[in-house]
Amino acid sequence: MIPITHVRFGAEEEALVLEVLRSGLIAQGPKVALLEKEFSERYGSKHAVAVNNGTTALIAALQVLDLEPGDEVITTPFTFVATLNAILQSGATAVFADAREDDFNIDPDALAAAVTDRTRVVAPVHLYGQMADMDPIQALADSRGLRILEDSAQAQGATYRGRYAGSYGLGTFSFYATKNMTTGEGGMITTDDDALADRLRLLRNQGMRARYQYEMAGNNYRLTDLQAALALPQIARYEDTVARRRHNAARLSSILDSVAGIEAPREAEGRGHVWHQYTIRVTEEAGITRDALAAELTERGIGNGIYYPKLTFDYDAYRNNPQVRISDVPVAARLAEQALSLPVHAALTDDELDQVAETVAAIVAERA
16 A cells, blocks of 8 residues: 555654753753754744644634634634634634635635635645635735734745745644654644744743743643654655655656546746645546546545545534624535545655656546
């Protein structure tokens, strides 16, 4: 089986983890501080605040924006439910704007149409490793006095016209096991706002500035030095990791571009894709449904993933929630029926990449 993802740590990670274990200082400490410094310097934000996972990053970022019941946050319905869950925990109402087929991300025109007098935050999700179209989103936010929250969980190091994901307002990142850089669980929040960064640091540490000096109601959102020790060697070689993923994506596309009914993903002009996922669209011309193709690939030893089989509000847990405002999103609905991710991780060989793409092509040809 060629897996959809692959986690591999090396000698550098082992050495740093052992150093932390031997130090006896395993909770948040100097390694976390170093990771925050490295992250902020590399990705163009004044502050980086480490937390214990990517969902926490979203929750904390919204919490420091002081949203109130009735305030609205606009996002995409074609994403992982963590984005929606965080909005609901903030007490705000989740509003949805349609996506675009060319990049899977939120449509800026649909986003603008969804803004009301109660809108406080626009929350694009940079899906699969490619940033949303941020110029019109920023222009909209500036003109209407809205905050931008970038869900960059899948887009560490991605760029838009030279600017990094997470540099437009508040940015949130995930270091979950399947991400390009992983600590098993972990997250980061980026911002240039000194006051927000200060509140985030208080919030993650039970509201304490110093031991038993409480300044706000807080929580335990801390990352450990053990996790930071896993991340530090990876961030040092992250550009090499992404370069390999870009090579892998290009090799897959060199075969899949000619397969009828398969729409290979594209890196949009002016954007730097980090290829967290290589996601094709299986259209009607393929003569096979996405789900059937996924099943055939699995049977033939090719790992794959459906991210995401339903829109976030299409689950019973959300459909009748008064904080969830369901809207007509035909493009996002179509993407949920067509999107299929193929292996693109850095451990793949060229022969394995060819096998992945050629197997897709063979299955489609059999249905022609």
